[in-house]
Amino acid sequence: MTATTTDRPPPGVRVPKRRGVELSLLVGAVLLSVFGYMDVGLARNGAVPPDAARYGAGLGLLALVAHLAVRFRAPFADPLLLPIAVLLNGLGLVLIYRLDLETPRDQAATTQLVWSTLGVGLFIAVVVLLRDHRTLQRYAYLSMAAALALMIVPIFFPAVNGAKIWIRIGGLSFQPGEFAKILLAVFFAAYLAANRNALAYTGRRIWRLQLPTGRVLGPIVAIWLLSVGVLILERDLGTSLLFFGLFVIMLYVATGRTGWIAVGLLLAGLGAFAVGSLEPHVHSRVEDWLNPYASIEAGDGPGQLAQSLFAFAAGGMFGTGLGLGHSVLIGFAAKSDFILATAGEELGLAGLTALFLLYALLVARGYRAGLALRDPFGRLLAIGLASILALQVFVIAGGVTGLIPLTGMAMPFLAQGGSSVVTNWVIVALLIRVSDSARMPRPETVEAGTIAPLVPDAR
């Protein structure tokens, strides 16, 4: 697990690739999703949905093609990553299909399946085309520029539900900020990997905080401020919170300075307070969080957060069963922001815990790949990508369960939203790629000379 030489298998010993494990887990994931799909039909209409076989075949085919890509192009990759992604995506499709039954005018499951297919397509493209994650290091500044461009574009498009984060072309809507997450993580990882010694050891020391020189810290802080600023301008508080957390975690992992965490938390607190009290859209959400039942007391009926809490409460320990809840009461964001409330109502605390643990496993596997890698860029990239998933899950799940103020974000893989599902598939593809490098026997034992010897890790 650690990068010491003792972990390395001696030459000539066959390293277990665990592709068979992956395949059997994939079969399980697909079956679980299909059973869920059938369950919804049985609960609602007393019959298995007529297209259950087609749905199963479609999901199975996607999983199989993705598996083949991994088997031939990333044979040492972590066998848990792909099955978890397929299971989450499959369950998401089941929940969206289930919610479609309540909203005859808004059928989203088919669209989501198309986006999922596109996501898996991109997944395969990344796994097949990106032979070594270190290639990305070269495109750090290009990534940064692209990320900023993607984030700025929606400013020129009209706001949707109070947030200017959408691009609408024809009938398609796309959230470019979603994809900027990956690009920014790539940039942060590359920059921090290149400058981490300077960040950690140069500059002036103020009390216990080692302050790096402006020359080193300046550019990255500027980029970060720019992106968070743009997001605040677009009223996308969730994503700006995500970027903030991502930046702090990556900075901490790169420099090991606890002070950064403290400064980060302080700044986050100040920023959240300022935005929460000054920006009306955000302010109303903070008010909702502090008193979710205010609208009931005012006689206007329950707001979305109150409805969400009602849904979770209705689920109890074991849930009402798929298709038997009343998530329709939550309203228009039931398939996106609040899809977790449906999971909580129909699968109960048991199902919700299982979902959280699936995400935790996905994140843990990303961290594990980060630990096992030997190049700082790969490490930081793995940690960054896994943290994106973790923070996203925390922010949205914490929001809909009343733990933190609600910010419009998509539950990875689960929620309706094309850009989100595509982005998350790319994240998993990159994690597959880095975990393949991490678990691959040392290059010199397989393809000696094709890859340059790695820089020893300076901890």
Next chain:
Amino acid sequence: MIPYIRRAAALLLVLLAALLVNAARVQLWEAAALDENPANRRVAIARYEQPRGNILVDGKPVTGSRDSGEQLRYERTYKRGPVYAPVTGYSSQTYGTTLVENAEDGILAGTDPMLAPLPFWNDISRAREPGGDAVTTIRAAVQEAAYRGLGGKRGAVAAIEPSSGRILALVSSPSYDPGVLSGTGRPVKEAWARLNGSPNQPMLNRAIRQTYPPGSTFKIVTAAAALDAGVVTDVDAATDTPEPYVLPGTRTVLPNAASGCADASLADAIRWSCNTVMAELGVRVGLDGMVEAAERFGFDDPGLRIPSGVAASNFDRDMSVDQLALSSIGQFDTTATPLQMAMVAAAVANNGEIAYPYLVERTTAGGGRTVDRTGRRSYRQAMRPGTALRLQQMMTEVVTEGTGTNAAIPGARVGGKTGTAQHGVGNAGTPYAWFIAFAQADGAPQPGVAVAVVVEDAEARRTEISGNGIAAPIAKAVMEEALRAEPQRP
């Protein structure tokens, strides 16, 4: 770098733990409170998700359920709604429930824990039992006869089986169709406003929720009090009552509708409905004795439930002597529900004992298994059995040769008492026509029915209003139906 990665992972683990703890807080600890929040529609949705159980009359449902396809899915329907409204009440998605719909709501909606075969099982499985049925004591033929008899006139009928307390008919007129209140939305709200705004008060259950001055029918209570107190020992002896009779302590002369009331015996006073004699007897019994006697019949009892609450009938506990005299003939502040007066007739018929009146015979689970059964209970001993026997005789004479001849039924012994109650300021209102009666088919071991009929007939001319003319024929029709067939034992 590795320790920092581990620490970052630990941070994320803390976030995961916070999520899990918070989810458990919402889904387990606060769940009950959130489920019961009145703004949470889930309770209402669950309530109307399945057809409601039915209310049965003669073994046949008088209610039904209709799948509306709306969020609140099943709506209540009623068969012969106006006839049975004073029994069933309404079950409205907007305005809640009343009467049997209310009293047996847990059974009908399927939420009563007794419906589940295993205790607590449904709490765990979250399953809902299908709605159960409420089997009423009402007999369709009797109910229909009473409704037909009132013919839309303002009034009410209550009929009881004296030996058991079973309520055989409970009719209020004019009535309404509770089905118009079942659902939600504009038509329901409009119907509600229309029914509540109507001067006829169709939603008022006159049989159990409206009290009227009982007029001369109250003389049965006064007679029972006088006999029980020993004020009268021989019902055929002269009572030494003057005519004209001046109310004690006043100059007001109490009139009689009938002639020949001077010094009349108790039997004659009942037969011809002499105000003077009965007022004088009430005064002789005294306030305490009269209050006690009235309360033994059920007056002043606010706790009577059939299982819906019955309005308390009133006999004042603090009166001057002239007020007592008026109260003894069912005037002044004395008021009674039709059910109360049916209980007076039933007490006489059942040898002085009143069986607790009830409307729901038993409740069943969806499959027909009996969940609960209402047994016969004794309510009160209203008078001594000997007194009851004498009153039976006197009331029978009212029908055979007195003021209540219109209630006579061939082949049955019928006892009755007419009443014409004054009301309004200075008796300006149109009098109410009363008739209370019991009937025993020849050869039957005991009386089969006791009935009270009240008609507030604003249309008729005052002189025509009399218990015998308007109320007695209705009572007769009701009793004939009650005696016609052996009571069904569901």
